[in-house]
Amino acid sequence: MSSGTVVFNLAGVSVLALVAGYMVRSALVTEHTAQCSRRYPAGMQFALDAQDGAPLSTIELQARAGLREWGVLENAKVVLASDSPSGKSLDVSLAKISSEGSRIQNGLGFVWPVYDIGTASSACLSYSVYLPENFKFGESGHLPGLTGTGTVTSVDGETSDGTxxxxxxxxxxxxxxxxxxxxYTGGSWFASKGQAEWPRGHWVKVDQEVVMNTPGRANGILRMWIDxxxxxxxxxxxxxxxxxxxMGGVAADTGFITSANDKVVVRLSPFVVQWQ
Incomplete structure (x- = not known):
């Protein structure tokens, strides 16, 4: 056997090994999808500062909250926060507020309509949230998320207007x-992979992406990244x-769904919405 033949055979073995290794790696590694805030063009921010740069007062915050609002005056306060990613924090007490009917309202709720988003086929919401180390779950709860058309007041009920x-x-x-x-869904819970639990005791970055489906087809996309x-x-x-x-904007509801806890404060950074 010539030395050339030996070199050729060894090279062939090396190529096969590389191909086999790539196939195994491809089978084990899932393609990574970058968080939407890195992929979308610049968007709009729900700023927490007044024109003079000071934190918004609760009256100013309520004025920005619009028609559908509860708990802003009672449970919300914008404060300077050196540990916040933006330097300011929207602190939300999950204390109960007076409300009509059987529903126990707590925390706060409002819709931030992003008026230029209506022509978008997809949107990305990003912000940071701080749950205190001693935060006790025990009851399901909401944080800000994307919302789509209809009227802002129809966000809370069973509607036929597409909201x-x-x-x-x-x-x-x-x-x-x-x-x-x-x-379509009524109320549907899309759980985290591996039933991951919310981190507590430090700021956590949230990115949420909604890609609208083609009418009549189930080809939309819902994603969320945590840190x-x-x-x-x-x-x-x-x-x-x-x-x-x-697409409509952000439903900024923050609190437990059916209970209240006046000893808990959830902290939020400004919301940023991007779309395309």
Missing amino acids: FTAHVGWGQHGEIGIDVRSP GSLRVENTSFRVRASDEVK
Whole structure:
């Protein structure tokens, strides 16, 4: 056997080994999808500062909150926060507020309409949240999430106008997830991969992406990243039956769904919405 033949055979073995290694790696490694805030163009921020740069007063915050609002005057306060990613924090007490009917309202709720977003086919919401170290879950709750058309007051009920909300949230045991309300889903919980639990005691970056489905098809996308790790992904998402349903803005509800805890404060950084 010539030395050339030996070299050729060894090279062939090396190529086969590389191919085999690549195939094994491809089978084990899932393609990484970068968080939406890195992929989308610049958007709009719900700023927490007044024109003079000082933190918003509760009156100013309520004025920005619009028609559908509760708990802003009672439970919200914008403060300077050196540990916040933005230098300011929207501190939300989850204390009970007076409300009509059987629902126990706590924390706060409002819709931030992003008026230029209506022509977008997809949107990205990003912000940071701080749950205190002693935060006790025990009851499901909501954090800000994307919402789509209809009227702002229809966000809370069963509607036929196409309104949907995709609240970032926590489960009874602190599970990370998204609570989606729409004519198609009713109320559906999209849980985190591996039933991951919300971190406590430090700021956590949240990125949420909603890609609208083609009417009549289940080809939309719902994703959420926590500190850059993809935790929720659904690629057969369906929230609309016609092109009349548009992206709308942010449902900023923060608090427990059916209970209250006046000893807990959840902290939020300014919301940023991007779209394309």
